Structure formats: C-alpha cells, structure tokens
Amino acid sequence: MRVIFMGTPEFSVPALRMLVGAHEVVAVYSQPPREAGRGQKLRPSPVHAEAERLGLEVRTPLRLRDTKAQEEFAALQADVAVVVAYGLILPQAVLDAPRLGCLNIHASLLPRWRGAAPIHRAVMAGDAETGVAIMQMEAGLDTGPVLAEARTRIGAEETTADLHDRLAAMGADLIVEVLAGLPMKAQPQSGQGVTYAAKIDKAEARIDWNRSAIELDRQIRGLSPFPGAWCEIGGERVKLLRSRLTSGQGKPGQVLPGFRIACGEGAVEILQAQRSGKKPMKTAELLRGWTLPAKLD
Incomplete structure (x- = not known):
C-alpha cells in the first residue's frame, strides 16, 4: 500500500x-x-x-x-x-x-x-x-x-x-x-x-520522602529517564533513576544501610542515580568515594 x-x-x-x-x-x-x-x-x-x-x-x-x-x-x-x-x-x-x-x-x-x-x-x-x-x-x-x-x-x-x-x-x-x-x-x-495521561510537569519530579515507599518507587520508575525524579543530597540535586521496594524503617528521608531510604511508610532501595554533571551510575559505582548524609532532603 x-x-x-x-x-x-x-x-x-x-x-x-x-x-x-x-x-x-x-x-x-x-x-x-x-x-x-x-x-x-x-x-x-x-x-x-x-x-x-x-x-x-x-x-x-x-x-x-x-x-x-x-x-x-x-x-x-x-x-x-x-x-x-x-x-x-x-x-x-x-x-x-x-x-x-x-x-x-x-x-x-x-x-x-x-x-x-x-x-x-x-x-x-x-x-x-x-x-x-x-x-x-x-x-x-x-x-x-x-x-x-x-x-x-x-x-x-x-x-x-x-x-x-x-x-x-x-x-x-x-x-x-x-x-x-x-x-x-x-x-x-x-x-x-x-x-x-496528562503531559508530565517537571514540578512532579521533586521527591517528598513523607510519601509511602510504594508511591515513591512508582514515581522514580515512572519519571525515568525524563524528567527524572530528584532529591537533594548534601545540597546537590541528584536524579534517582531506578528503584525497588525494600525492607527497613526510619524517619522519612533517613538513609538506611546501602542506598536504602526510609519513607513515610516503608522504604525504597535506589539502584541507579545520576549526580549533577555526571552520567547515570549503578549504586555500587555511585557510592564509591561518596558518603551519603544521615538524612536526605
């Protein structure tokens, strides 16, 4: 035809x-x-x-x-x-x-x-x-x-x-x-x-650790790679690109062993992220020489 x-x-x-x-x-x-x-x-x-x-x-x-x-x-x-x-x-x-x-x-x-x-x-x-x-x-x-x-x-x-x-x-x-x-x-x-399915607004990308782990895991995966869900880590804006639900409890934003973050309910594990001006990296590579603070903003 x-x-x-x-x-x-x-x-x-x-x-x-x-x-x-x-x-x-x-x-x-x-x-x-x-x-x-x-x-x-x-x-x-x-x-x-x-x-x-x-x-x-x-x-x-x-x-x-x-x-x-x-x-x-x-x-x-x-x-x-x-x-x-x-x-x-x-x-x-x-x-x-x-x-x-x-x-x-x-x-x-x-x-x-x-x-x-x-x-x-x-x-x-x-x-x-x-x-x-x-x-x-x-x-x-x-x-x-x-x-x-x-x-x-x-x-x-x-x-x-x-x-x-x-x-x-x-x-x-x-x-x-x-x-x-x-x-x-x-x-x-x-x-x-x-x-x-409304067009994605960049304002949706900021992570609020007070939300449940289920919601944040979906947000991270759903906005990857663009525009990329993000949070501030030690004053630096970091995109979180891959995640999964994990065990653990703590105050919202608290960093647990590994790259696991406590949420309003439950916790998520970050599998891939991208620091400002750098390429996306898996967690093992990302944490090499980079110490996470006790709590994320």
Whole structure:
C-alpha cells in the first residue's frame, strides 16, 4: 500500500522501519528541527533523521490547517496514513484524505490513558499491565475505534524507558499485521474506564520522602529517564533513576544501610542515580568515594 508516515520521537522509529520493509512509504511527516545542544543548532527529530537515512521524502510543516498543506497531503494519494506520536493535531481534511483514513499507534490499552504521556502514567499509577492499540483516528483526543491491541505486563522494577522500548517494538509489529488485514472492523471504545495521561510537569519530579515507599518507587520508575525524579543530597540535586521496594524503617528521608531510604511508610532501595554533571551510575559505582548524609532532603 501507499503509506504516509507521521511521527517525531524515538518511539516512532521502529514502526517506520517496519513499514519501509512492508509497504511503499510515499512521504514522512515529522515535527520541524529544534534547537538543541550547547550550540543550539537545529537538530532533526529521530524520525526525520531515520527517514533521511532510508532515503525517504521528509516534510516538516509547522501546521496542517493551511489549505496548501492539506492539498499537498491529499496529492500523495495514500491508501493510509500511520501516525505515531506525531505531535500535531490532524484536521478533518487530513484525516479524510487517505483512502483508508489515518491509523494511530497509541501506547496504552484504550480507553485507559488517552493523551500525551500514557507510558509514564501507567507506571506511576502502578498498573499491572499496559500495551499498544491501533486506533482509527477521528477528531476527538484518542477517542477513535480500535482495530487491534497487544498487551504486556509491567514488571515490578521496570522504568518508563524499559516499557517505552518494548511498546515501540510491539506497536511496529502490530501495525504491519493490521495493514495486512485491512479493511477490517474496528471496535468502538468503551465509555467505562476512561483516563487521561496528562503531559508530565517537571514540578512532579521533586521527591517528598513523607510519601509511602510504594508511591515513591512508582514515581522514580515512572519519571525515568525524563524528567527524572530528584532529591537533594548534601545540597546537590541528584536524579534517582531506578528503584525497588525494600525492607527497613526510619524517619522519612533517613538513609538506611546501602542506598536504602526510609519513607513515610516503608522504604525504597535506589539502584541507579545520576549526580549533577555526571552520567547515570549503578549504586555500587555511585557510592564509591561518596558518603551519603544521615538524612536526605
């Protein structure tokens, strides 16, 4: 089939690679290059860079509401558009242009966690499982009917980064299966169990040791690697990137033997952290030559 691919971050790249091997990708749409790095040079998105490596045409419009942009999109005469974390709202004219419409790979089991940060929210909420859904797009926010889904358990020590990579691969496999079966009947989403995955606010990253160990373990894993849950250790801001529940009691913030911290209820063990200006390190390496204070802020 003639496929338009629309995506921006690293999560979208596996699906692009799979589609190139299975169909004719006639164009790739991605967010415009952004300033990044110390020199603030324009850097293409991961999808943009991968599409160029694959020799595909890349388009980076600022918006798709312009008549010209919509006409250029329709002129591609695509059978279907595959959308994976693209980042722009698709107006109805764009949704209607491909013969089979626009399909979205969404990183949750809809209708749970519609919206911007479904992987983070699933981990932070302590969900036992999540997955990917292939949805027929419509004007509402992730409200369209679902053509297929794939499920996976969330491990007790998994971070958002771990789950991100697995779901990206699952979505890539599933979209190829769905395209091979089109046209197919989509199942309307249930009106029950709807939740919204709001964009992560950096203000959510500060750790409050008065909270329970269960909550803080989920916060640490759910915000890893970005933006990274953090606390102050001896006046230094440190990101905590991996953790697990552990035994131990003490006053909230009290440092127990090893890198275990007492919480409002229970304790967490820090498995990986990142000091200011340094790379992420496992606990054994981190504590080599670094003495923790008796209590963390």
